[in-house]
Amino acid sequence: MKEGVERTVAVNRVVPSPLALSSHFSPSFLSHLSPNFSPGSILLSLRGSISTRTMHRRALLVLPLLVCLVESLPNQQRCIHGKIAAGKCECDDGYTGTICHREMHCLTFQRTQSGGCTACVPGWEKSECDEIVCEHGKPDLTSMKCNCEPPYSGEFCNELETANVYSHYNNKAASMNPVLLSICIIPLAIIVWACNTYSKKRRAKKVEHLLEATVNRDLKSSHVRQLLYGKK
Known part of the structure; x- marks a missing residue:
């Protein structure tokens, strides 16, 4: 009898009371427990929750290292029209940009000391002739295409078609008060x-x-x- 009492006292010292453990869990967690739960089952759940949190913390620590590792690996696909050299893209002739994704529209084959164009094809500007000029619209700097204002059309928004003009002004008249x-x-x-x-x-x-x-x-x-x- 005395040995049984000692075991009970030992268990009570190791396992906290349910009321003490309940303060460590959210109501949503406790709602999933059966009415006849035991302190031992709470400890097992707590132990699993702690191990899951530990795994998440370790994953957060390892993730930046994996990103750095992937970035440091040679990746030829990052240079669309060129190749990697000393960690940077060396673009093929006629292309520019951080990943060699922009085409240069030089008027001649002559280049400046910095590798830019001496003159641009009509409709293009900047030192490397890689930005489109939209006369009646706004350029999309990603695709380098013009978003024309109606009724203008064409590659550089400098063309007027009779059908577009009629349609534009008919729609404008219809929308008037x-x-x-x-x-x-x-x-x-x-x-x-x-x-x-x-x-x-x-x-x-x-x-x-x-x-x-x-x-x-x-x-x-x-x-x-x-x-x-x-x-x-």
Whole structure:
């Protein structure tokens, strides 16, 4: 009996009470435990949690070392148009950039002391002629292509196509406020009507004078208009 009591005391000294252990766990962890859990099962769970955290910490320490190791290995794929030399890319002729990914658009084969171009092909600029010039748009510095403003198009946004122009202004007119659109259209319609009426009168007068000179008699303007336009 005495030996059994001593074992119980020893277990109580080694294994803390459930209330003491519960302060080390989150409510979500304790909710997964069965109602009949024992202090020993909590210790096993605690031991597994500690080992997992230790593995995570070791992984965080090893990860930077692996990154440095990979970066230090020779990698020919990093130079798109060139090769690695002394840890840097040596670009092939006609290419530039940190990984030799930009094409140089030099006008001639002559180069400056720094390896740049003496002159650029029209549409390209900078010392190495590797930046595109967009006349009516903005360049995409990654792909070196122009994002043109409508209705412009072309490689350098300097071209105008009739279909694009019509489409652009039709869309612009459709998006206008109806009141503002009517304010613009009504005066224009009046001007067109006035010009058309004045043109018809002038034409009738010319025909009238021509006929009068031919037949040697006066003609009524209404008869001439009826002859030309089918109405008085």
